[in-house]
Amino acid sequence: MNSIYQEIILEHYKNPHNFGTIKDPTKKTSAANPLCGDEIEIAILFKKNKVEEIKFKGRGCAISQASASILTDFVLGKVKDDLKKLDKDFMIKLLGIELGPNRIKCALLSLEALHKLIV
């Protein structure tokens, strides 16, 4: 099996994109996995129906933090309705790594937070 710590994942972990906060977000939320201590806070700013800005802050394992970075990159500029369709399979494809049942929840944490932002 290939390592899940691919260059691209490590790059996002070490230098996360969209890391920080938004001054006047449309909405902000958080998600956590108390079992392993992963935490993500996400804030989003919509202009009309489009994602104008999205920022996250968090701490936790490389997979949870890299996933948030990669997901927020993807989300920028997208329309709200398109974001509702994003699911587990999408996330696995986006990350391009094979994750076992124990690590998949790390990868899904930021998606869980995102869904809370677009309800």
Added chain:
Amino acid sequence: MDLKSYKSDFPIFKNLPGLVYLDSTATSLKPNSVTDKLLEYYQKYSANVFRGVYKISEKATEEYEETRKIVAEFINAERTEEVVFTRSTTESLNLVAYSMGRKIISEGDEIVTSVMEHHSNFVTWQQLALENGAVFKVIDVTNDGFLNQAALDMDKIITKRTKILALTYISNVLGTINPLKQIIETAKNINPKLIIVIDAAQAAPHMKIDVQDLGCDFLSFSSHKLLGPTGIGILWGRFELLDEMFPFNYGGEMIQEVYIDKTIFKQPPHKFEAGTPHIAGVIALKEAIRYLQKIGMPKIREHEKALVKYILKKFQSTFGKKIRILGPKEADDRGGIVSFTFGNYHAHDIAQILDEENICIRAGHHCAMPLHQRLGVAASARASFYLYNTLEDIDKLVRGLKKVENVLK
């Protein structure tokens, strides 16, 4: 320094050459003699116990009961009938809470445990207290991972209203070996009626246990952590207490006589062993104990102590302050369990990268959330040892951790 290797007795190392197994606190590997015995039962006398009047059932019963005798000797129980087979340490502890706890706990009574407990010796008592309006008291640990002067402050902790004191022998995270004999003696002096329950899941596989010398009332441990099959727990209890308690499960094998309006139960231990037990597992458990006894518990303890001394030294010289060891600083004070944090790296990333090198460690809170909260750590990595580990395993772990650093830094 060189340590004897017992790896050749464990077939998994033949099947997975290069495996570095450092998670014996979760479960242990099995020697040939144990898996052979499991097969022997299934292939030669796989009948139910206690029921048949035919030869293979009698043979199965005899083998099953022989294990009870060997377990009783292993922990120096006064009577063989004091050994009850359950499914797990967890079930043994729940059995005491259910069958004894419900009988003796009422509103305003106190139940005491410590913050270093595994959830099975924590939640069990917390819930018993909540359900019955009892007071749930939790003994703290020092920053070094010792029970907070528990023995000295016992008169503040134990009162005449304390009904149960539940403590672990060895912490599954900190590795701390608690000075139980001293604690039990002090606690019983304050309240002679106090029931003392010991979780020996991490102790029984690694050091000599003597229930009479300890002076506790109940002690539980698991077969699978001491080289035996999974699915079997042991509960030892003083006979007069077991005799007074409610049964745990009702059904076959635990009854003497059943009428429309009443039932007469069997004597302990059978009173607590309703239903067909894990016959093969119990039978094979004695081979695990025989294997341990052939080597000798003091020798196993020394072997693990040498491993702990080595890893503490290696961690210090290789990683310095980047590694924070949880628990006591000296190998004398701890069993073969070393939990740690490593820089800012998350325990799951550490474990996953080590797995790429075939090194198995545990990551997370190890079923001890209150303890991790107390230590201010979300998750830790844990390496734990048994007799089949060698110094080379630790060298490989250290090399693996260097890789973790290279990948994540």
